[in-house]
Amino acid sequence: MAQEKADAVLIDDHTLDLHELATACAVTPTWVVEHVEAGLLACRSSGGEMRFASAHLVRARRLVTTERCFDANQEMAALVADLLEEVEQLRRQLQVSTKQPRG
Amino acid sequence: MEFKEYYKTLGVGQTASADEIKKAYRGLARKYHPDVSKEADASARMAEVNEAYAVLSDPEKRAAFDTLAQRRAAGQDFQPPPGWDTGFDFSNAGSPAGDDGDFSEFFNTLFSRAARARRGGGDGGARTQMRGGDHHARISIELADAYHGASRSLSLREARLDDSGHVVNAERVLDVQIPKGVKEGQSIRLRGQGSPGLNGGPAGDLYLEIEFEPDARYRIEGRDVTQTVPVAPWEAALGASIEVPTPSGRVEVNVPKGSNNGRRLRLKGRGIPGDPAGDLYLELELALPPANNEKASELYKTMAREFPSFNPREQMGA
DSSP, X not given: OOEEEEOEEETTTSOEEHHHHHHHTTSOHHXXXXXXXXXXXXXXXXXXXXXXXXXXXXXXXXXXXXXXXHOOOHHHHHHHHHHHHHHHHHHHHHHHHHOOOOO | OOOOOHHHHHTOOTTXXXXXXXHHHHHHHHHTOTTTOOOTTHHHHHHHHHHHHHHHTSHHHHHHHHHHHHHSOTTSOOOOOTTXXXXXXXXXXXXXXXXXXXXXXXXXXXXXXXXXXXXXXXXGTTOOOBOOOOEEEEEEEOHHHHHHOEEEEEEEEEEEEOTTSOEEEEEEEEEEEEOTTXXXXXXXXXXXXXXXXXXXXXXXXXXXXXXXXOOTTEEEETTEEEEEEEEOHHHHXXXXXXXXXXXXXXXXXXXXXXXXXXXXXXXXTOSSOSSSOOOEEEEEEEOOOOOOSHHHHHHHHHHHHHOTTOOTTGGGTO
């Protein structure tokens, strides 16, 4: 089987624009703008343009999944995303402070 | 091709109502949610559940699926009979999770956009160009890969249209370069490696979220890495120069005189590379030689005699 070589770029070095993030999350750009303007999704601002890094992509996909899977409204989905991020952060702290092996 | 038992996947009967299907789906979506599930194969199970729901929650797809299920011969390799979808229109959106890149050959052959295009319906009927969907996956790397960069081979399965317009499932291997300095949780993007486009449209992209393989030697936070280093009691008490294997290679480290168990030594800039690079913390852990012969036992007894006021439980009030 032929092996293709793929050029990989780190999203944090080459951030996504509004349309790229929307496409990556299978939503409309309007959905993204609404969530940014409501303060539920952060972004980097560059020359008045919204740019999105890895953490924004992960959060946007969580919001989409929660809204679609559970018919959750924006705020409820954001609360779920907040809690998941908090759990991740606490797990990292626990792992660092207690010598708990990863995994 | 394996026939997918979508009702069984969701744990509902064939006469289940739309509400019952939704309720079952939500229960399983909670159980296999990749962010919280303890199940080892949660992501794969979630994809199966999403696939089943994408079909059974759509009245047209469900009706077509039911028709197929009635006509199939049990125990045989499944091939859809010609004209199986006549009278059905799968024009609405795909999976509830937003993309169907992880769905099965069965779904891709029958219900995907490419399949609809082949049949001349749905999105591709008017021969309009459409971009392929983006795919998302996680990729596990070792900590050393973040220090030095690495190459990983990924096997991807995808549905493509052949020259005669038939959906074929192909497998290809992708050689992915993991950039040096990558952190857990970051995503890398591979342009054009998602689903192929329709009617000459561009392919989608593949996004890979980085996670580190479990390694009991290291604890990682951002670009900072903590590593436990065993030291002998005399090295900790008297100070010593020791050689430590680290993710970036062997390093000579001075253990300060009078170090206690758990003391952390910071090696600036020896964490995961970046701008700025992270730090490497060496956490000292006292390793006691075993008193497994007469001479070793006597040495411990000598210490006990020579340190009469030493109380290791002083802070406990003992």
